[in-house]
Structure formats: structure tokens, C-alpha cells
Amino acid sequence: QLQLQESGPGLVKPSETLSLTCSVSGGSVTSSAYYWGWFRQPPGIGLEWIGSMYYRGRTFSNPSLRSRVTLSVDASRNQVSLRLTSVTAADTAVFYCARGPRTDVFDYWGQGTLVTVSS
Amino acid sequence: QSVLTQPPSASGTPGQRVTISCSGGSSNIGSSTVSWYQHLPGTAPKLLIYSNTQRPSGVPDRFSGSKSGTSASLAISGLQSEDEADYYCTAWDDSLNGVLFGGGTKLTVL
Numbered sequence: 001q002l003q004l005q006e007s008g009p010g011l012v013k014p015s016e017t018l019s020l021t022c023s024v025s026g027g028s029v030t031s032s033a034y035y036w037g038w039f040r041q042p043p044g045i046g047l048e049w050i051g052s053m054y055y056r057g058r059t060f061s062n063p064s065l066r067s068r069v070t071l072s073v074d075a076s077r078n079q080v081s082l083r084l085t086s087v088t089a090a091d092t093a094v095f096y097c098a099r100g101p102r103t104d105v106f107d108y109w110g111q112g113t114l115v116t117v118s119s
Numbered sequence: 120q121s122v123l124t125q126p127p128s129a130s131g132t133p134g135q136r137v138t139i140s141c142s143g144g145s146s147n148i149g150s151s152t153v154s155w156y157q158h159l160p161g162t163a164p165k166l167l168i169y170s171n172t173q174r175p176s177g178v179p180d181r182f183s184g185s186k187s188g189t190s191a192s193l194a195i196s197g198l199q200s201e202d203e204a205d206y207y208c209t210a211w212d213d214s215l216n217g218v219l220f221g222g223g224t225k226l227t228v229l
Binding site: 051 | 151152154156158160161162163164165166169170175205207209210211215216217218219220221222223
């Protein structure tokens with residue numbers, strides 16, 4: 001059974017870089033059959049797509065975040081990663097990673113991790 | 120403001136059938152397929168419907184999806200208390216080259 005677990009610092013200072021990892025068990029991040037996605041939900045607001053990618057393939061990202069977002073895959077650790085630069089309080093959210101058969105469909109999700117941006 | 124428009128809330132009594140709408144445009148719903156997710160905040164979102172009408176294995180057939188033109192709908196029949204959650208529609212947008220989420224609909228089971 002595929003399992004995804006997000007991890008990272010719960011608190012990030014404004015203007016710094018937020019880095020999250022998604023550890024994958026029960027499946028390989030190098031499979032070309034699947035896409036990996038990142039999502040977030042700010043407090044009191046709905047879900048938002050951050051970006052999608054597949055191993056050694058094209059990366060797609062939300063135009064509103066594109067200049068600040070980097071998605072990557074670490075095959076040696078079987079992890080996918082998200083970097084978001086120059087964060088502000090508006091980036092405070094629960095962040096989720098997910099896997100799916102298409103860049104816009106995701107059937108396995110992690111439980112999410114809360115990241116607060118504050119000094 | 121989301122480009123995919125959903126009603127902010129919906130409600131029904133146990134056993135009833137409720138429908139949640141999702142309205143978009145020609146660059147998203149009109150030219151792509153729609154997915155629906157069920158979400159309880161703080162938990163993992165769950166894929167209910169993909170490719171407009173398809174249910175992943177394990178999703179009860181009480182949940183059904185449809186699409187017509189630039190709009191889509193999620194129907195839940197035989198409403199149960201455990202269906203109380205937030206529901207989101209999503210679709211690929213060709214103009215943005217990305218995934219759009221609707222604003223979400225909070226379903227209350229009375």
C-alpha cells in the first residue's frame with residue numbers, strides 16, 4: 001500500500017525559503033507511470049494546486065507561484081521535494097503531497113503538514 | 120477568486136440526494152475532464168471522481184459525476200452523516216497550463 005508522509009519545519013521566517021519533503025513508501029518515485037503533486041490549504045481557505053511533476057519529466061506549476069517554486073525528486077531517498085522561496089505570511093498553510101496517474105488527478109495523498117510563516 | 124465556481128455550502132438530510140455544481144469555462148471544464156475530491160480539513164483529501172464520471176475503486180456508487188459543456192456536477196445519493204465534508208472540483212486549464220480548484224462546497228448533513 002502506497003504511503004506518503006510530508007515533513008519539514010513547522011515554522012519559517014518571512015523572506016526565507018520553505019523546504020518540504022514527501023517520503024514515499026510502498027512505491028517508487030522513479031516510476032514514469034505516475035505524477036507527483038504538491039498542494040496547500042491556507043487557514044480558512046480552500047485547496048490550492050502548487051505543482052505537478054514526474055521523474056525526469058516536465059514540471060508544471062501554478063502561475064501565481066511559478067517564480068518561487070521548485071519541485072524535485074530524490075531517487076536515492078525515494079522522496080519528492082518542494083522549495084518555496086521568499087515566503088510571506090500568506091504562504092502559511094497545510095501542505096500536502098500526492099501521487100496520481102495524470103498531472104491533474106491524484107489518488108494517493110499524505111496527511112499534510114502545517115507550515116507557519118512568522119518572525 | 121477561483122475560476123471554477125462552486126456554491127459555498129450545501130445541505131441535506133440522511134437518505135436524501137444532493138448535488139454540487141461546478142461552473143467553469145472553455146479553457147478548463149470545456150476542454151478537459153473534471154475530478155472531485157472529498158476533504159475533511161487536517162486529513163488527506165480523497166479522490167471521488169475522475170474523468171468526469173469515473174469512480175476509483177473503493178468509492179461507493181452513491182457518488183456520481185457528470186459534465187455538460189463548461190459545467191460539472193457531483194451527486195451524492197443516500198446521504199449519510201459521514202458524507203459531511205468539503206467537496207472540491209478540479210480541472211486542467213489550458214490557458215494557465217495548470218490545475219484549477221473550485222472554491223469548495225461545505226456539505227452539512229442535517
